[in-house]
Amino acid sequence: xSLDNFAGVDHNAGMSTVLGKELETYRRVLxxxxxxxxxxxxxxxxxxxxxxxxxxxxxxxxxxxxxxxxVVPLLAKQIxxxxxxxxxxxxxxxxxx
Amino acid sequence: xxxITGSITREGATIDLLIEPVEANRKRARPQFLTGPIPxxxxxxxxxxxxxxxxxLLLAMGLEVIDTKPVRTPVGPTQIAACYKLRxxxxxxxxxxxxxxxxxxxxxxxxxxxxxxxxxGRDVLDHCxxxxxxxxxxxxxxY
Numbered sequence: 001x002s003l004d005n006f007a008g009v010d011h012n013a014g015m016s017t018v019l020g021k022e023l024e025t026y027r028r029v030l031x032x033x034x035x036x037x038x039x040x041x042x043x044x045x046x047x048x049x050x051x052x053x054x055x056x057x058x059x060x061x062x063x064x065x066x067x068x069x070x071v072v073p074l075l076a077k078q079i080x081x082x083x084x085x086x087x088x089x090x091x092x093x094x095x096x097x
Numbered sequence: 098x099x100x101i102t103g104s105i106t107r108e109g110a111t112i113d114l115l116i117e118p119v120e121a122n123r124k125r126a127r128p129q130f131l132t133g134p135i136p137x138x139x140x141x142x143x144x145x146x147x148x149x150x151x152x153x154l155l156l157a158m159g160l161e162v163i164d165t166k167p168v169r170t171p172v173g174p175t176q177i178a179a180c181y182k183l184r185x186x187x188x189x190x191x192x193x194x195x196x197x198x199x200x201x202x203x204x205x206x207x208x209x210x211x212x213x214x215x216x217x218g219r220d221v222l223d224h225c226x227x228x229x230x231x232x233x234x235x236x237x238x239x240y
Binding site for chain 2: 017018019023058059062063066070071072073074075076077083084085086087088089090091092093
């Protein structure tokens, strides 16, 4: 199956493209979420520039998203102050030919 | 506690896996996609903080990105990796050992003809006891 068939965003291509709009939304709403200790550690559901809810688990956020939008790219992200980069010993983008 | 023994090949500590969509995807499965279980071969890699699977396979399963992670690789600046959720099981000696749901990143640098299509990282190994017997060309892990 060609990657070109995928109708979603350009995955892994850079900071601005993988769920770029959703990440922008997440960064915008994060200070408000962190201000509520009950929400820290839970999962937000974001699609586009809208936050649709906060859920106890990632699976619940995904289910809620799929119920609402179908199986589409969405952001079901844990509410944390900072995400440290993790190491992966291979390139994650298309290999140079 | 499942104990899995495998061989150390030229690629490293190689293990067979079955991967399949999580329930949220399976119950909404579209007919053109594989609903699994799909047999693949992976390499256990203590240098990888995350597990990465060939994007080709994730797309063939009809999965969609559900999260992102900032990832450093040997080349270039920190990138945002697309994350997918799936179920996986290890296979050893003809027995299937269910592991769990896992969030993995998509990686492009697995060639289609390559023997392995996944790097199993410390997100999995942190739940296991892993022994590497280099002289015997074997490894064992238990979880």
